[in-house]
Amino acid sequence: MPLKTEESTSGHKPGSIEEHENVIIRFAGDSGDGMQVTGSMFTHNAALLGNDISTLPDFPAEIRAPAGTLPGVSGFQLNFSSFDIKTPGDAPEVLVAMNPAALKVNLGDLTQGGMIVLNSDAFGGNNLKKAGYAVDPREDNSLAGYQVVQVPVSTLTVLAVKPTGIGQKDAARCKNMFALGLMFWVYDRSMESTMRAIREKFGKKPEIAEANILAMQAGYNYADTVEIVPNQIRVSKAVLPRGTYKMIMGNEATALGFIAASKLSGRPLFYGSYPITPASDILHELSRHKDFGVYTFQAEDEIAAIGAVIGAAFGGALGLTGTSGPGIALKSEALGLAVMTELPLVVVNVQRGGPSTGLPTKTEQADLLQAMFGRNGECPLCIVAPCTPGDCFTMAIEAARIALTHMVPVILLSDGYLANGAEPWSIPRVESLPKISVKFATDPATYKPYKRDPETLARPWASPGTPGLEHRIGGIEKEEVTGNVSYDPENHEKMVKVRAEKVARIANDIPPIEVVGDPQGGDILVIGWGSTYGAIDQAVGRVRRRGGRVSAAHLRYLNPFPNNLGDVLSRFEKVLVPEMNMGQLRLLLRDRYLVNAIGLNKIQGQPFKIKEIEKKIEELL
Amino acid sequence: MSDTKNSLSLGDSPLLSPVQASGPAAVLPEPKDSFTYTKQDFTSDQIVRWCPGCGDYSILAQMQKVMPGICARHKIPRENVVFISGIGCSSRFPYYMNTYGFHSIHGRAPTFATGLKTTRPELQVWVMTGDGDGLSIGGNHLIHALRRNIDLKIVLFNNRIYGLTKGQYSPTSELGKKTKSSPVGTVEQPINPLLIALAAEATFVARTLDTDTKHLQEILERTADHKGSAFVEVYQNCNIFNDGAFESFADIAVRKDKTVILEHGKPIVFGKERNRGIRLRGLKAEVVEFTAGAPPADLLVHDESAEDPTLAYLLTHLNEPEFPVPLGVFRSERRETYDELVQKQIKTAMAKPGAGNLQALIASGDTWTVE
Ligand code: SF4
Numbered sequence: 004m005p006l007k008t009e010e011s012t013s014g015h016k017p018g019s020i021e022e023h024e025n026v027i028i029r030f031a032g033d034s035g036d037g038m039q040v041t042g043s044m045f046t047h048n049a050a051l052l053g054n055d056i057s058t059l060p061d062f063p064a065e066i067r068a069p070a071g072t073l074p075g076v077s078g079f080q081l082n083f084s085s086f087d088i089k090t091p092g093d094a095p096e097v098l099v100a101m102n103p104a105a106l107k108v109n110l111g112d113l114t115q116g117g118m119i120v121l122n123s124d125a126f127g128g129n130n131l132k133k134a135g136y137a138v139d140p141r142e143d144n145s146l147a148g149y150q151v152v153q154v155p156v157s158t159l160t161v162l163a164v165k166p167t168g169i170g171q172k173d174a175a176r177c178k179n180m181f182a183l184g185l186m187f188w189v190y191d192r193s194m195e196s197t198m199r200a201i202r203e204k205f206g207k208k209p210e211i212a213e214a215n216i217l218a219m220q221a222g223y224n225y226a227d228t229v230e231i232v233p234n235q236i237r238v239s240k241a242v243l244p245r246g247t248y249k250m251i252m253g254n255e256a257t258a259l260g261f262i263a264a265s266k267l268s269g270r271p272l273f274y275g276s277y278p279i280t281p282a283s284d285i286l287h288e289l290s291r292h293k294d295f296g297v298y299t300f301q302a303e304d305e306i307a308a309i310g311a312v313i314g315a316a317f318g319g320a321l322g323l324t325g326t327s328g329p330g331i332a333l334k335s336e337a338l339g340l341a342v343m344t345e346l347p348l349v350v351v352n353v354q355r356g357g358p359s360t361g362l363p364t365k366t367e368q369a370d371l372l373q374a375m376f377g378r379n380g381e382c383p384l385c386i387v388a389p390c391t392p393g394d395c396f397t398m399a400i401e402a403a404r405i406a407l408t409h410m411v412p413v414i415l416l417s418d419g420y421l422a423n424g425a426e427p428w429s430i431p432r433v434e435s436l437p438k439i440s441v442k443f444a445t446d447p448a449t450y451k452p453y454k455r456d457p458e459t460l461a462r463p464w465a466s467p468g469t470p471g472l473e474h475r476i477g478g479i480e481k482e483e484v485t486g487n488v489s490y491d492p493e494n495h496e497k498m499v500k501v502r503a504e505k506v507a508r509i510a511n512d513i514p515p516i517e518v519v520g521d522p523q524g525g526d527i528l529v530i531g532w533g534s535t536y537g538a539i540d541q542a543v544g545r546v547r548r549r550g551g552r553v554s555a556a557h558l559r560y561l562n563p564f565p566n567n568l569g570d571v572l573s574r575f576e577k578v579l580v581p582e583m584n585m586g587q588l589r590l591l592l593r594d595r596y597l598v599n600a601i602g603l604n605k606i607q608g609q610p611f612k613i614k615e616i617e618k619k620i621e622e623l624l
Numbered sequence: 625m626s627d628t629k630n631s632l633s634l635g636d637s638p639l640l641s642p643v644q645a646s647g648p649a650a651v652l653p654e655p656k657d658s659f660t661y662t663k664q665d666f667t668s669d670q671i672v673r674w675c676p677g678c679g680d681y682s683i684l685a686q687m688q689k690v691m692p693g694i695c696a697r698h699k700i701p702r703e704n705v706v707f708i709s710g711i712g713c714s715s716r717f718p719y720y721m722n723t724y725g726f727h728s729i730h731g732r733a734p735t736f737a738t739g740l741k742t743t744r745p746e747l748q749v750w751v752m753t754g755d756g757d758g759l760s761i762g763g764n765h766l767i768h769a770l771r772r773n774i775d776l777k778i779v780l781f782n783n784r785i786y787g788l789t790k791g792q793y794s795p796t797s798e799l800g801k802k803t804k805s806s807p808v809g810t811v812e813q814p815i816n817p818l819l820i821a822l823a824a825e826a827t828f829v830a831r832t833l834d835t836d837t838k839h840l841q842e843i844l845e846r847t848a849d850h851k852g853s854a855f856v857e858v859y860q861n862c863n864i865f866n867d868g869a870f871e872s873f874a875d876i877a878v879r880k881d882k883t884v885i886l887e888h889g890k891p892i893v894f895g896k897e898r899n900r901g902i903r904l905r906g907l908k909a910e911v912v913e914f915t916a917g918a919p920p921a922d923l924l925v926h927d928e929s930a931e932d933p934t935l936a937y938l939l940t941h942l943n944e945p946e947f948p949v950p951l952g953v954f955r956s957e958r959r960e961t962y963d964e965l966v967q968k969q970i971k972t973a974m975a976k977p978g979a980g981n982l983q984a985l986i987a988s989g990d991t992w993t994v995e
Binding site: 050053244246250273275292296307309310317337340433471472477 | 746
């Protein structure tokens with residue numbers, strides 16, 4: 004069957020296509036319904052068609068909660084646009100619900116008047132009851148005010164894939180592709196790249212690939228035939244800066260950043276990790292790149308992971324480990340050892356909701372103080388935080404650069420939202436990446452294990468195998484210069500201060516914080532860190548367009564802070580700190596700069612909506 | 625034993641010919657290609673701080689004594705030898721060896737060693753641990769290092785007590801033992817370190833005694849010669865908190881009667897008169913007496929590299945008072961090591977055309993261009 008291209012208007016009269024600047028869709032269904040795949044495929048397709056994109060996958064911690072129940076609902080929200088968006092959008096205008104539970108969980112988020120596409124096949128039998136509906140929501144007026152489109156997705160899918168002869172179960176599983184086809188028609192998308200992607204995904208099972216493609220085409224054609232919406236909608240290409248782009252997710256960008264750092268520094272990469280949500284994808288990605296000399300070590304536990312990394316760093320490698328909050332808790336003692344032995348390593352914390360096991364698949368920023376203080380003794384280290392999925396690449400390189408040049412452990416604070424979120428990423432040229440120069444001690448005549456670089460206070464890196472530099476390090480307090488065991492009181496105080504000063508001096512080696520808006524000062528400065536960047540930027544932009552004297556600044560370096568931060572804060576009447584925690588950055592800012600920072604705190608496992616920040620700014624103006 | 629030529633890792637990297645951008649030209653010591661070291665070369669300038677009379681002194685002295693021979697035999701320069709330890713009396717060991725050393729955190733020494741050995745296979749890496757460090761807080765790491773068969777030499781000082789924290793019972797303390805933390809006796813079954821090693825399918829399992837310096841030296845040398853995870857239990861007297869723990873069989877007056885030295889390929893014979901041996905009755909071992917020089921034909925013959933570890937398992941169960949305490953190498957087999965396998969995978973991947981092209985990597989996948 005011939006497919007329509009984006010240019011063709013599928014037989015409609017000209018003018019039956021509306022132009023929209025952006026569209027926010029949420030795909031929702033059972034964990035087993037393949038909604039993450041549907042969402043990713045739509046995203047990928049949109050990216051290749053030149054839209055700006057931002058995504059928010061939202062899935063349960065259970066791999067397969069009982070089918071049809073509320074806890075089993077998995078969702079994927081996608082914002083695609085013809086302009087620079089930065090967030091997955093506050094409220095979806097389209098909800099694709101594959102069963103009653105998905106409808107129930109997501110309906111509240113949908114904009115008034117929005118479109119609901121329902122799989123009507125799933126609204127019979129037990130499913131309503133499992134979702135907690137006493138009455139069928141399609142019949143009790145509760146969907147009034149929405150544009151409801153009912154499609155017997157399951158039945159039509161099975162019919163569509165019949166020619167391939169695949170089994171009943173496999174056939175039914177193609178229904179997510181039917182739903183994808185429906186949406187492709189609504190938004191007048193070419194399916195070409197998605198067909199390619201499906202063939203690649205099911206490379207070893209061509210009949211399954213064909214079935215998926217047939218289902219998608221059937222969805223598209225069904226939508227066309229019955230004209231499920233009066234007008235198709237088109238979202239033009241976004242005007243992005245020149246360059247070559249690809250879609251990237253945060254964990255993938257982190258992994259690529261580390262490989263780049265390994266190349267740039269000439270140090271072999273050793274990544275030790277224990278599987279944990281939502282950090283495991285970094286391990287998966289790195290383990291595929293042994294051709295870069297990448298070592299990946301799946302350790303027996305979190306402690307072993309960081310232990311091996313410290314061992315590798317002792318041996319001269321670029322040592323990296325990744326985990327989430329509970330794993331950081333287990334790694335704390337070893338982190339203290341890395342601080343004491345002053346070895347370079349990077350620890351990624353892909354933050355999730357806490358405390359304890361908390362919300363493994365949901366995002367949060369509540370580990371900042373753990374990163375700052377979560378170890379015994381005075382134990383400072385460097386902390387950096389990427390602010391978008393693509394920025395994970397840049398900040399992974401930064402983390403490695405700081406670790407290797409300042410001989411210090413660095414924590415990279417990512418989060419679940421960055422890790423699994425996607426955005427278009429302008430692929431950098433390798434020549435444009437920072438050089439990382441690493442020096443090893445070799446001279447027995449001048450070598451002392453704790454003799455420091457006068458500028459950075461970094462101690463020399465002397466690796467086993469270097470003749471004449473045989474020495475011992477460990478967790479007991481060191482004597483300055485010699486590195487011998489020392490219990491001397493004066494020496495201890497001196498060493499505590501030197502370790503702190505060494506970290507403080509990293510501030511001389513990082514860029515100043517930039518103010519977007521009025522660098523000279525104004526009524527409000529909204530300052531954030533990590534993944535709140537997009538929502539803050541958009542909220543501040545909206546208020547500014549209405550004339551509000553509000554500016555934004557975003558911290559990517561959290562310890563030490565940029566040298567100009569105090570000065571920047573002092574230029575504003577009010578300082579607002581939106582965070583997905585109870586006010587951890589706010590506490591640090593108040594402590595350090597004695598500013599009356601005001602918090603906007605959301606601890607729901609969900610990122611900020613633009614309007615939540617916007618409202619708070621309006622309140623303060 | 626280690627061959628920098630066919631290892632990737634830092635052996636091929638600039639590390640071994642490091643660039644020192646600034647500062648005075650490096651004065652490198654004479655290259656030691658003959659590897660003629662002395663015991664003194666392995667003695668550090670640090671004051672040894674164990675209690676006088678502690679069994680640790682003997683282990684340190686024997687190690688320093690055998691290292692020159694090990695380096696010569698394996699053509700390893702001293703700078704390629706690393707000692708890594710956890711926490712406890714035994715774990716102070718690295719400070720006293722004039723090699724590279726790392727005194728890490730409690731129980732975790734095998735993890736640091738794993739990271740180092742994986743990335744630097746040309747190094748000879750020793751792990752020095754104790755019964756508390758290796759079998760209590762660090763039991764998990766010990767098991768996993770052994771099952772991976774990473775090429776580490778793990779020496780566990782078993783004194784059946786917590787020394788550094790001043791005398792609490794340890795996981796190897798005998799049932800009913802009265803200590804500071806068990807004033808009316810422990811109610812815990814002790815763990816047999818060798819059984820743990822065998823359960824993890826360690827490729828080298830041995831036991832020796834701090835006071836039998838000759839045997840200790842032999843076992844340390846065998847440990848160094850083994851390729852793969854090597855596990856040695858050393859019965860070590862803590863004369864402060866558990867004095868005489870091994871006296872009943874280690875005392876020189878009774879040692880020949882109360883211990884048996886395992887020798888590969890030889891019948892298991894012991895006794896001052898060498899007139900007793902071990903044989904099997906069904907699946908049970910028993911002691912047989914015979915006229916010296918005329919052992920019965922059915923004595924058990926030790927085979928440290930038997931196809932399966934059943935024999936080694938059986939021998940680890942021999943204990944006083946019914947049996948002599950076996951010392952020696954229980955098991956030794958060659959299996960490909962973790963570090964060898966890792967290096968192989970990386971080498972294969974790096975030999976592929978286009979390997980290591982960073983620009984190609986970051987630009988891979990579906991892309992689009994904005995003009
Ligand atoms: S406490 Fe015991 S094991 Fe520790 S040094 Fe003293 S004698 Fe040796």
